[in-house]
Amino acid sequence: MTAAIAARPASRFRVRPRPRFTELVLLAIVAVALVVGAVSLGATEQLRAATEAGKAVRRLDFLPPDPQGLLVYLLGLAAVHAGFVLAGRRTDQVLLPTVGMLGGIGLLLMQRLPQNLVVQSFGSAELGLGQLQLAWLLVALAVVGVLGLAVRSDTWLRTYKYTWAAAGIGLLLLVFVFGSEVNGARLSLSIGPVTGQPSELLKVILVVFLAAYLSENRALLAEESTRIGPVRLPPLPYLAPMVVMWAIALGIVVVQRDLGAALLFFAIFLSLLYIATGRPSYVVLGLLLFAGGAIVLYSLFGHVQARVDNWLDPWRDPQGAGFQVVQALYAFGRGGILGVGLGAGLPTIGGRLPIPAVHSDYPLAALGEELGLVGLLALLGLYLVVVSRGLRIAAASHDDFRSLLAAGLALVVGIQAFIIAAGNLKLIPLTGITLPFISYGGSSLLANAVVVGLLIALSDRGIEPPPAPRDRKRHLPRLSRLRRARVAP
Amino acid sequence: MDGFLLTLWIIRILFLLLIYLFLYAVVRVLLRDLRAAARGPAELGRLVVLASPRGEPQPGGSYPLDAVTTLGRDVNNGVVLDDPYASGEHAVLTFRGRNWYIEDLASTNGTYVNGIPVEGLGPLGFGDEIQVGEIRFRLDRGRS
């Protein structure tokens, strides 16, 4: 029987608009929350102005400090949402609102701080802190949107892993040679008017490389091992690239004096190694290496020593080296459980903010003071949401590379947030990395936007099956009743 | 002054409450997803490998099928076929409504159901044999 089966013409599964109700509802809550926050900020500033002028406030002006900026931001979120709806991919609906909430809180914080902390002029226009953050946020949202829409397959990430690694090392060298020192750390690279921190993008490249490398060599790493006494090491030929990773991390600390990035890279490396192989002994070994490296660095390098000593006892020099740490702790203490209110914290010392570099290094202290313990816990919860969605995407993927990539991207955000939060809270020494989506910093926002965009793209649950054809009855009877012809193998 | 301060604090606490409302909504979504995942996809069907000369997929093996399962040589497919006659994305098995369907994705050498070539989309029943290149499968009922 060679009768062809009469069928509908082959239909490619075409994408078409799908409503994303969950995302819509969550974004609505975000919008309302941010508007309320902005209103409270405006009212607080009104109160402060009145108190300084010595006048009593009679009427409440429900006006946020920068309503246009907030509106533009919300429109940006809506635009990305609309883009996702139109594209119709079945991707994660929680990540965009969560990131929108975090970015919005960061925007409110930047609007609340003195605008002259960071000023950049573009031609005749001079943009202050809040506006610059808004601009970067919009670019970041665009990146999230583009990646979430356009990335359909991860082949290009998976196949060229050594190219990515080379690009990463090239970036590192570029910063080493051409970078400029800020606060004793050589982190930034200037291209024209824009300054960036390439190490932020480096962490994404690192995750891609590690995910590809580990997924490819997973069997060998997990099942074979070199035994040295009771300790299990990964098989030596495969150990080499990983030791190179460790050495690079140490190198970053030594050369660039970027303790935070080194810590982040090493933590991601260990986590992905564990996820790929499941061997706790590798993690233990890694931690020992870290401890050993840390001790060596501490005894050899003055700047490491200074950081650690300052962390252990900032009150030894509360007006000098320990000033930032001490003032941040005071901010947390002033906040208490409910905080003092958005815009009402950070009492000035001699007209300046009490915490130096609060917009990049210590945003958590400012938010802790103004939103209190309650607000701080909510923020930590938001980061956990991002991490958990990412890990869930990793767990749901059938493919090793995709799992590792998603897990690595999720951990990048989570571990970075952990490191900076722990530094702010004096649980570990302060490092120079940024709080994702909240700290001021274009390169940080962009890199984290790439992470989130990729996560959304990876969460695609596949093409939805089109609805069942209506004219079923016109089909031939079920094939199982026909004689089956065998084709010779 | 009192009234103003009171109103201001109500707004501030409202802000915090809204952030928690957001978290609550998100947690509900997360739990819903977890419960759906825990329930596990009901097995709609299984694909049993009857013949596989190159060993990939394993002859005799059987794979649980999702609502949409792609077959082909590309490593991103649900079932990866190691056969020179198979295209990168060769065919897709879908479960719609209450029936199984197979669609040939314009492959070079075609897909055959019980020896009959599939043009575009065609229905599939339990017990039917599918042939891609030199690999043969059979669609079986789900196990759960």
Place this chain on the structure above:
Amino acid sequence: MSSAAPGGIRGLRRRRSRAIKANVFRTGVAVIAGFAVLAVGAGWWQVVEAERLATAADNPAVIAVARRALRGEIVDRNGAWLARSDRDQNGEALRRYRDDTISQVVGYASRKYGTAGLERTFNAQLLGLSGADPLGGLAGKFLPAQDRRLGLQLSLDLRLQRAAVRGLGNDIGAVVMLDPVTGEILALASTPVYDASAIADPATATRTFEALQADEDRPLLPRATLGRYVPGSVFKIVTGIAGLDTGAITPATTFQQQPAAEEDGLLVDGFRIRDGHHPMTGDTALDMAEATEVSCNIWYALAGLAIGGDRLVDEASKLGFGSAIPFDLPTAVSSVTSGDGRMPGGFSDDAELASAAFGQGETFVTPLQMALVAAAVANDGVLMRPHVVTALTGDGPGARAIGPETWRRVMSPDDARALQAAMEQAVEGDLGRLFTAGAAVPGVPTAGKSGTAELGGKGEPHSWFIGFAPVENPQVAIAVLVERGGRGGERAAPLAGALMERYFELYGTP
């Protein structure tokens, strides 16, 4: 290898995928645990440590409040004001102090130079910042800012304080007067004094403070509580307390070798201990009261050797030696010995122990500590906790009275009475009068001990006196130190007597 695994590569991949899933889950748990640690850390700083952080002196919020807010008033025991705040023409708070005699106790509150003294210890309460617990602060957020500042009532008597400073005159020294029954400090004077109002006034602050810091006499040092000096013979009372309490000596103890040793001095480990009273006492072996009356070094040296180093240090620590005395102001630690030696108690050898026993070892004491020694003896062996603040006054939270508090029992009442008798003899006795001339208050039985702290080398020794009056039911205990004042009887003893006399003038003789 992999093809031998059941299920083929596909099956292996499935198993590995499952394993990845489990690892991802475990990593997720680790991340949650990490964030839980962050939450605990945040809770630590924002709840547990909140009050300490929110009221710290260099917290900008505290500084801001200090600029605007009027500080609470500080008054003496009779209600005379000692420190108060007014608004100057700019509307900012200006702190003024009664006079310079109270500076080292009350301290200063200056915008530029921070706080010192009681102004520092009670900074939060004076500004109305205390009680800033996170939940209590909630009520404060909704209600208008109330006046929560508190004032301090001191047990200090301004008149006695002024008399003490006047009595010290141009000399550098310290006076501590307290009520031995309650532990309340009546006078706490240190010279040289300084003008705290000049530091508090922003117009004159810098000039004044820099001059004070450059002054070689160090007027900013509160010598009564932070100055450490060789005690000389006043330390014999400590040895006496230690000896009686451990039973190493009794009031009737005599040492056979003591009269003979008066000639050439007592040899201990090659070190010769000498006395100056041999012409007066002749060949009699002295008991405790007599030894105290003539301030016999040899008797006390032998007593110290009988007590032993570790017991001497232990007994002294009951009096407050070895750690900072809990007080409303910072106190220095008085020590019997530096503790580096290898003999029991930390002494290097018997010679040091013997010397310490009569007050010339590696011993350093603060005037406050010696006043407490006198108070312990006076109060029948019960040492009360010294305090100068008797009440926090005002409407704010935390207003309360601070009453007398028993610190510890140092010795039995019988032992105390024996020492009281000995110290009375040292002041009122025929021979004693020669050493403590001027200490006896006319009409009031007085007890005490003078001390001459030899410093070695050239220069006058420190002049010391500790004592109390009246012997029965004592009302006042005193310690006087005059740096380089000569013999105890030269400066310290007459000053103590004059001050105690002034006390009875003001409060009535018993």
